[in-house]
Amino acid sequence: MTISTSTNASTSTNNNNQPLDGVRIIDLTSVVMGPFATQLLGDLGADIVKVEPPDGDILRHIAPMKNPAMGHIFLHHNRNKRSIVLDLKTAEGYQALSRLIKSADVLIYNVRPQAMARLKLSYDEVTAINPEIIYVGAYGFGQRGPYAAQPAYDDLIQGMSAMPALFHQAGASSPRYAPLAIADRITGLAAVNAVTTALFARSRTGRGQSVEVPMFETVTQLVLADHMGGFTFDPPEGELGYARMLAPFRAPYETRDGYMCVLIYNDKHWRAFFKLIGQEDVFTSDPRFSSHEARSRNIAQVYAFAAEQLKRRTTAEWEVALREADIPSAAMKTLEDLINDPHLAQTGFFSHHQHPSEGFLREMTLASHWPAAGEMPHRPAPRLGEHSTELLREVGYSNEEIHALMQAGVSKA
Numbered sequence: 001m002t003i004s005t006s007t008n009a010s011t012s013t014n015n016n017n018q019p020l021d022g023v024r025i026i027d028l029t030s031v032v033m034g035p036f037a038t039q040l041l042g043d044l045g046a047d048i049v050k051v052e053p054p055d056g057d058i059l060r061h062i063a064p065m066k067n068p069a070m071g072h073i074f075l076h077h078n079r080n081k082r083s084i085v086l087d088l089k090t091a092e093g094y095q096a097l098s099r100l101i102k103s104a105d106v107l108i109y110n111v112r113p114q115a116m117a118r119l120k121l122s123y124d125e126v127t128a129i130n131p132e133i134i135y136v137g138a139y140g141f142g143q144r145g146p147y148a149a150q151p152a153y154d155d156l157i158q159g160m161s162a163m164p165a166l167f168h169q170a171g172a173s174s175p176r177y178a179p180l181a182i183a184d185r186i187t188g189l190a191a192v193n194a195v196t197t198a199l200f201a202r203s204r205t206g207r208g209q210s211v212e213v214p215m216f217e218t219v220t221q222l223v224l225a226d227h228m229g230g231f232t233f234d235p236p237e238g239e240l241g242y243a244r245m246l247a248p249f250r251a252p253y254e255t256r257d258g259y260m261c262v263l264i265y266n267d268k269h270w271r272a273f274f275k276l277i278g279q280e281d282v283f284t285s286d287p288r289f290s291s292h293e294a295r296s297r298n299i300a301q302v303y304a305f306a307a308e309q310l311k312r313r314t315t316a317e318w319e320v321a322l323r324e325a326d327i328p329s330a331a332m333k334t335l336e337d338l339i340n341d342p343h344l345a346q347t348g349f350f351s352h353h354q355h356p357s358e359g360f361l362r363e364m365t366l367a368s369h370w371p372a373a374g375e376m377p378h379r380p381a382p383r384l385g386e387h388s389t390e391l392l393r394e395v396g397y398s399n400e401e402i403h404a405l406m407q408a409g410v411s412k413a
Helices: 033-043 091-102 113-118 123-129 154-160 163-169 182-205 215-227 267-276 292-297 299-310 315-324 335-339 342-347 388-394 399-407
Strands: 002-004 024-028 047-052 081-085 106-109 134-139 210-214 259-262 329-331 350-355 359-364
Touching: 024 033, 024 091, 033 047, 033 081, 033 106, 033 134, 033 182, 047 091, 081 388, 091 123, 106 182, 113 134, 123 134, 134 182, 154 163, 154 182, 154 215, 163 215, 182 210, 182 215, 210 215, 259 299, 259 315, 292 299, 315 329, 388 399
Parallel strands: 002 350, 024 047, 024 106, 047 081, 106 134, 134 210
Antiparallel strands: 259 329, 350 359
């Protein structure tokens, strides 16, 4: 576990071995998708300038929290950023942002392009300020289709990409959303990919570009990669859907006292499982189990058979037996189990830091490991407008000009 007791909100490692050291990103995102993406980029060393409206990112206001505008999810999506408040609907706010844009490598936003145009921040208008900038829009829908102007949130995109319907088809009593903002975070990862790829392209060509990262298409690609099924072929060679993923018993198996996650997948696994339960002859005598193709065509019955067997022993007994048989398995964990997981503790997944205003926090570190980078950056999630004065000075504002912006409500610190 890494412990830091620094109380300086602007603390950073300033290590030029960090992968994105020297890259400045203007972050016009809010809620989950965009802030998740920009935090990952900040964790890799980029200088993230988080531009917030006077009321701040709405994610700041989701309880639980210790202090106003510092909600728990905000804290998990906004470290390694500097916050500046600018009212972009004012001429003064727009001018201040323009100065920041001149100093930036990337501008990323997650409102609809129509809203950016109303703010005079379309790609053409931004490149007039900085011709080499990389302009990344992560929003609901590709702009070449009829959904282009529709609003989008995680729940809507899950529903439109068939995820709740798949839960229902797989046996849930009714359609439901996945209990996490999966569409936001999948698209956030795609946005990170877009930013880093565009930076690489610019390093070769010297040119910036505009990149679109639509939620609907990104999540639909994820869904249909599994569930295109027979419609992979034209004309179709079967139904839509991946039968294994939709099998009613594709769930943690109930044991005598809990649940086990088990994947008896290939021939080797099935031979070992039948030996484990004392039914070795079934592999060859029952055609439903005798080959990978046969199991895939009878997957519902195959999973039902495994489910019935798992009920006969305790979780602890299965953990030992399945491990000895080299069958992929793990006891199902709860959220509480994750917090206390020994593997996560050993790998340094969690770190504890003293936040200047929020006290001692448990944080998740960057999941990827970069040994050559040395110490990775850590800047606590910022208070609203915490770095407004600092950033305005960096782009040439005098103390008197900054004071005037504060007095007019264009900015705040």
